[in-house]
Amino acid sequence: MDRVVLDGLSKRYGRLWALRDVRARFAPGETVMVIGPNGSGKSTLIRCMLGLVHPTEGGISINGCEVGRDPSYRAGIGYMPQFAEFPRELTVEQLLRMMSDIRGSRSGAMDDRLISQLGMDALLDKRIGSLSGGMRQKVSAVLAFRYRPDLLVLDEPTAGLDPVSAGKLLDAAMRAKRDGATVLITSHIMEEVERLGDRVAYLEDGRLRFVLPPELILEATGERTLSQALPAYLSKKHRSHVEGL
Amino acid sequence: MRRARRIGTLTLLVFGPAFTVFAGIWRHASPTGLNALIQRANTGDTIVVEGTVTEGTIWIDRTITLLGGRAAVIDGGGEGDAVSITADDVVVRGFSIRGARHSNLDDMAGIKVNDCRGAVIASNTFEQCFFAIYLSGADDATVQSNTVHGSVAEPDRMANGIHLWKCARARIAGNRVHHQRDGIYLEFVTDSRILGNHTWSNERYGLHFMFSHRDSYEGNRFEGNGAGVAVMFSKEIEMIRNEFRSNLGGSAYGLLLKEINDAHIHGNMFDGNTVGMLLDGCNRASIVDNDLRGNGWAVKLFANSTATVFERNTFSGNTFDMTTNGDLVLTTLRGNYWDRYRGYDLDRDGRGDVPYRPLSIFALVAERMPYAMVLARSLMVNLLDQGERIVPTFTPAALLDGSPLMKPPHG
């Protein structure tokens, strides 16, 4: 069964269509890299899946559950926002406990490997307000992975992180994928997209232009890297591949 | 029957067991026959009464002393007065007097004193009386330490507790009156003193002067009377160290002064009255050392009053300190304490260096539109009042205290 089904998803802000008739299916155990220019609708797409933004038309189902007023489907989602803010006066440990309390019984077997991998052990009793931006990103990452989600949404996850931590984070994402999770990552770093993505979803002007494995794009254009292949592919308007969905 | 006043040694039984006759001292302990005994008594005799007397009005037409002994009750029975005094220097003391019921035609009283001098009414308790004590044309009378228990009734079925009409040199002291029409009522009463009485919960006024002059009242307590204390059409009344408290209602005052001249109002306490003091057509009133606290309107000074002097009074916690209805003539405010005063005292003489204007514009508004009271103490009203105090536009600029005290004068 598909983990995520986007069924004619459209979102309009005033006169502006942020998403138009987006249709896609994401399977368990795959990594989808969501890319596209600024303002192409990546963020809106993600927010629709998370239930933060209400679609104008169409629908989303996750694990067979329609995304709507019932919040229970979100128990399977791990989300790492681009910029995370937490209550400044809580300690990291209190924040983790708060989230566990909210998550309730599903949190039975928590994945705390990232805590030590990202060197967070020493930070547990620190006030969040005293942490740097990068450290807060790490806290955010820990929270996203901690409850063994089957849909992991990472929004520009490596943006504020040092290279070592970024690597560990992406390793963890791959691990989650191998464990059967669907991993959605937005990124601007083509090297990352090419290396990690089982498929690449390209958004432009609110439309989903294609969802394809990176190798296929390279093959179609004959380029060696994705950063070179993408513009070539788009300019050749190889739209036929899109229908292969 | 007159016996020489020997010191109670020889006792003669005269008419059976009911009457024991001492030398000049009679003892009466029967429901009836008191009038007859009085008729036999001579000037200066004393009659001691025990138990209840129920023979209608007791007529005292000669100078005797009527003393209440054990459980002494005079019950008038509701027909006429309970006791009627028409002779000089009569003393009635220590009775419980009841049963002078309401009448539309006559002023029925517990004790009525008519046209005689030197009556002493003391330490009696009155219940179920229309008037309790009624003095008419009775000079040099003393009314002391009586207690009048009135009861709630239709207003036209209530009369005054202690009522004086055309009396001079009366002394009314230490009485307690409640639930009558007026607690103490004085009409055409001159050169009299009213001391240490306590009146409360009376239908109209706790104390009421009409056309009475050169009287003084001192150390009395007036609480929760329908309309407070009224002094009307009177001259040279001294009002000293009285307490006016909790007279609340639409037309209730601590002290209502109407058409009076040369009043001295010193050292009184006005606390929690709707209007502390109302001056209507008063000339040369001197209002000094009074304490006005927590009243709705501490002072309402009508413009028909002239030459009023306010000095060393304390105004604190009142909703309005002072209001008026026009241009005031010759009103002097000097060295009072105003809790709303926000001035400073650079020369440290205890008096503020900028004058205080007690009239607030909001008070004028509330005067015109009573329902504007809902806005009292709102930020808007405070700003309005502060602005008006800085630049008086609507309130009379002349009415100001040039030397307001920084602290209350009496602690």
Next chain:
Amino acid sequence: MWKVCKYTLLDLARNRFAIGYALLLLVTSSGLFMLEADDTKALITLSQVVLALTPLLALVFTIIWHFNQLEFTVLLAVQPLRRESILRAQYIAVSTALSGSFVLGVGLPVLAWAPGPVAWTLLLTGIGLTLVFCALGLWIAVWQRDRAKAVGIGLVTWVGLVLLYDTLLLWIMFTFSDRPIEPLIVPLAALNPIDLSRIIIMLRIDLAALLGYTGAVYERFFGSIGGAAVSATALALWMAIPFLLATRSFVRKDL
């Protein structure tokens, strides 16, 4: 919901502004009582400070706090929680924190220096105002996307309720003074939560004056048990309606 509430409150308990607010009130009220020999006068002044300051701080604090908290609120909205629960938890937390500041800053000094009916009335109406204006602030914050605009609307709301409303009322009284508007005035005043609170306090302090004319009306309207119930209901509505509007707006909002 209670879990969110608990941790939010834990965070707010150490919030600098909430602590600063408590200290400000504490200094103000203790200072008043220490400088002013007459406790009644101090209570009157303090009640005026409370009537103006409490709504302002509750509004502005709630709005700013909401925007500071927004990223985390989004994170909460991604958890398996209903949005209604999130907002309810946040409202309870923020209004409890501010009420706590108020009780510490005003309640303790008042009960220490001038215990009595006026003190209790002041305390309860202050808490009531805090709850009302937290709800209003939350509504404004949820409904507006822009922080500066929301704070602006909050300030305008405050000025409107604390000053303009009364001015308008006075204007109505003057303009229609020849018509029988008297029965309208008290209910109109009671529509404004600040005015209502002020009248409730005034009934304790200025009863003497209030009994002057409209005494009977006042007594019947506010003084009786029924009146207290009416007043409490009015404040409760002022709390509930903005909160429900905030919830509606929050549930429908794209975060």
